Amino acid sequence: MSNQEIKVTLSTSKKEKPKSDQLPFGKYFSDHMFIMDYKPELGWYDPRIVPYGPIELDPAASILHYGQTIFEGMKAYVDKDGGARIFRPEMNVKRLNRSNDRMCIPQVDEDIVLEAVKKIVSIDQDWIPNAPGTALYIRPYVFATEANINVVPSKEYKLMIILSPVGAYFKEGLNPVKIAVEDKYVRAVPGGTGEAKTGGNYAGSFRVQENVAKKGFSQVLWLDGAEHKYIEEVGASNVFFKISGEVVTPALTGSILHGVTRDSVIKLLKHWGVPVTERRISIEELYAASLEGQLEEAFSSGTAAVISPIGQLTWKDKDLVINDNKIGELTQKVYDTLTGIQYGTEEDVFNWVTEIK
């Protein structure tokens, strides 16, 4: 398997590229895509890079009925010398297999996915935008293709990688956002699929996102599914709070995504000597800390937005304003350092970046 060579069929025409400073998230796609298929008797086979274009599915393909799918997201950046850089791709590929396991999808050779990521980025390198805050978003995903509507795991799958030049994820950029604390709907519960990066977790959140957007909020803060008490995530991102000089983030208790950016933030804070704790944190504790003037900063972390400061939380009509709705000093430093490492303007002390020749 790891000896399988990736066949390349180059596109004979090149699509027009969108303007680098007017990029939405996830709407434009590069000239090529990676595909690999799975059948029980062959394992994962026929890894190939081909021109980007429509795929054919049987109407009974399992993905259209039972949502057996997982995905990953990472980014390639261009440095000032025009070199391409990918941020911690090996972490995403490991997580891809953990998601596969939860969703009953066969494990894939991580080396070949890593090689595919590097190869397709290198082929479509001129699609990496260069305006500030932009990147080439890399989307590996796996979905069930067997034509069978029996409620069992599919016997056939496709793993694909597509590339999308993206601007800043939040329209507000680095401006602090307003977040609604959700106390009716839940995103995940221990024993469910919250730890896996699987479609259903995201589709399930759309109703709530629409509800809170109508009320003027950017995102929702999810509480735990069992008690509606402990903080889990913000939208599809992990979340951090600075309370009396200590940074606190929800522990990975089984329903929270193992964020690559989350891991990077924790490593960075420890490197700086900033106290950081992974533990359960209740919404009541957070409100009490705020009333006592101890809640100093709050931000969410994720591949798409990197770091997004939180200016206000609203819970049961109580507004909690954080740091006068301004970005916190530590939040800014985390953002500057992470993006600096990603774009190559800061030293890569953790050896996080894979450079593409």
Next chain:
Amino acid sequence: MSNQEIKVTLSTSKKEKPKSDQLPFGKYFSDHMFIMDYKPELGWYDPRIVPYGPIELDPAASILHYGQTIFEGMKAYVDKDGGARIFRPEMNVKRLNRSNDRMCIPQVDEDIVLEAVKKIVSIDQDWIPNAPGTALYIRPYVFATEANINVVPSKEYKLMIILSPVGAYFKEGLNPVKIAVEDKYVRAVPGGTGEAKTGGNYAGSFRVQENVAKKGFSQVLWLDGAEHKYIEEVGASNVFFKISGEVVTPALTGSILHGVTRDSVIKLLKHWGVPVTERRISIEELYAASLEGQLEEAFSSGTAAVISPIGQLTWKDKDLVINDNKIGELTQKVYDTLTGIQYGTEEDVFNWVTEIK
């Protein structure tokens, strides 16, 4: 919209039909399929019946990434005079729109879906198998097609209907099955998507189904996601217990599917004067009732299997055998009456059957 006519393009060739007495579930499909598209500016448009065949999707189609999809399942039966009969299709179409609402998918005109169901069944009527226990499974489904990997509801959708001649859902037929009570993984939690017939609920259960199948169990009994205490469903079916002459089934508390067969069983029992209660029932209560000799019968209900008797429950290595592992008298009567109404050998006192001319 409801005045839109369904265009029909008939297949020029007919596929070979599988043998009626050797049908798996959901592997063969009839000669035609129904499709209707959605765009914000057009609403649901272009309803059409065309030859069954592959569909094209953009690699960025939302369904392949975020699982925004819902489905329905109902059955058409053939009576002894060769007439086609569909069981309570209007219930499924109503539920389809409730699932749409939870998953942020635009509402669809229920009349046109009903008309589409009747029309495609009438066109492919010779696909309804006639061996005992067989039927033509009708699968309406909706999935997100917009080429956009931003984590927002899709702007475009397809609603399709495909037909599959099916045999008995459980290989065991009406023989009582062994069920494992699951106390680690959960299927759903109030505030989640458990009430919606959406893909993610099913994909999320595959890992557990595989685990228990390896240990020789047919299905899993799900406990509630918050406390792991109250009985919810069995596999993808609703569940009933007869305790001291009274039939009990879990109440629809927000994480349980509103089963059409469940509703039919309740109406039937009430019609017969059998006491039936919808309430929370804990696994402890069930075990206590069993130890006291009060647990008389247990069965699950669903469109695919109709009624499936439960012969044994295993919870934390404690085996609970029900009615000496034989099908209960009431269970048999419910099965006989429901299938009798479906196949047209029993009087349709509730007016549940839609006959196709």
